[in-house]
Amino acid sequence: MDKNRKVHQFKNPVLNWIEFRLPIVSYFKKEYGDYPMPKNCNYFWSFGALATITLVTMIVSGIFLAMNYTPHTDMAFDSVERIMRDVNYGWLMRYIHSNGAAFFFIIVYIHIVRAMYFGSYKYPRELNWILGVFIFLLMMATSFLGYTLPWGQMSYWGATVITNLFSAIPFIGEGLKTWLLGDYNVGNATLNRFFALHYVLPFVIFGVVGLHVAAVHVHGSNNPDGIDIKTNNDSVNFFPYMLIKDTVAMCAFGVAISAVIFFGPNLMAEVDNYIPADPLVTPAHIVPNWYLAPFYAILRAVPDKLGGVLLMFGAIVILFVLPWLDRSKVRSCNYRPIYKWFMMGFFVNFFALGYVGMLPAEGLYLLIARVGLLYYFGFFFIITPFVGWIEKPSKLPLSISDVYAKNIAPNIGGGEKGIPSPAMQKDTNL
Amino acid sequence: MAKKPKNKRRDFLQLSTVTLGAVGTAAFIWPFLKSMSPAEDTLAAGSTEVDISAIEEGQSITIKWRGKPVFIKKRTKEEIDAAKMVQASDLRDPQDDADRVQKEEWLVLVGVCTHLGCVPLGQKVSDMKGEYDGWYCPCHGSHYDTSGRIRKGPAPKNLDVPPYTFLNDNTIKIG
Structure with missing residues (x-):
């Protein structure tokens, strides 16, 4: 051990004692105290913190639900009803957990929209984006597994339909499905393992979130103008400025989620899931949770079993390579006059896909799903690479401080239109 | 080197x-x-014997075999004729009606849609039976004919015929 190692000195002797043995105090000071945030970050930048808080809330409420839940086909439904009626505050735990899942997806979708619109996925944050997509995948798997546990009609038939997706794989599909289920159809073996996996996956998510946060702290957060921090003038310390800002966002979020938990706890629930699972009767309309509906719409839009499954998974996998499909060096869509509109079109299209995904796949709805499917993949494979190539971006500000200077005197930091600003030149030379 | x-x-x-x-x-x-x-006891789920004496012509019953619904239908003359008239080569999953039944009035099927595993409608008189008057899967709109063959919709295969034997005129053993 290097005796000459430089140890941070704090005023508090207890902190010094810890710091000498485990340099965790300086780590927190660096990453959550002095960590520089671009000063132009808006409330979109609070959704990462909101997502983390929601994840912790989900884990805590889930652990307490598990204390009263029985993962057996004969008892699961009744044990959930018991949680609702007899367990002290059981109804609250369950409504926090079920609505928390929906809000988790709302927050993460906004977080993804933020990352896409402001180009946070671009150099040097590609790995950060990849980890994020991975978290999104894990979240979808976890929510699907959890939805099976109450053992209502939607639980049972949702699990049946989704696990049958694997049977579309040529040759090994049927065997793989049986292996996943532990039986020839969804049964007790399936419920048992889904519970075990639903319990453990959130901790895996927590671990990946740790990497995701560590990765963003290496190069710092992106910002609405998509330019790098150059001087101390461009940033504020995380503590107290961002912490307070995130706290305000958290209060607003708390009001929103409480309103749903206490006044409309079943707004986002399916009525059919209050009917116990019946392997002999399929509900007339099987619908996924709304937050998975866009992908379900893609599945149903394809009139071929294997094709539908491939495109549905493809719709998620394509996200992994977005940083390489986008050839533009300009991060923020605020400075991309053409791509900006296609990007907004993508968000509207995703919303429309989700809407038709909840409705029967016929007539006009099916047509909308098919057009939506074309735009979804067209956006990634054609629009994104092509627009990056032909588009002439607007002039970027010289620095983050320059954004504010401009608001007072528009000519400061000016140059001829179309000549890249120094900020942009730096990017193109990378 | x-x-x-x-x-x-x-x-x-x-x-x-x-x-x-x-x-x-x-x-x-x-x-x-x-x-x-699947564990050993799951594999050993075995067989089920069914009394079919009470089933009227045109009627269909659902029984549970290895956790799955099995349809047993006593077909009418018209239904049998409709199933036989079809050219197997025109079908997505070509199969003659004769290859799907042991006695032509008795049709035995695993009642699980080959698309994504829903239970098709058509067992009750009031159910939708689809465009081919057999079964209709409400999940993603697959139509099956009076022989349980896929005719329209996303399902890739005909409804499965489980292994079964007639123990006598009134009893079927499935499995």
């Missing part, structure tokens, strides 16, 4: 250590993976 004998020996040790480690890890993982396959 020629290596000294000493390096070769080091390479051999490295390779054999890695190989042994990989094989050992695989051997260790296998029981865990295999434990997720």
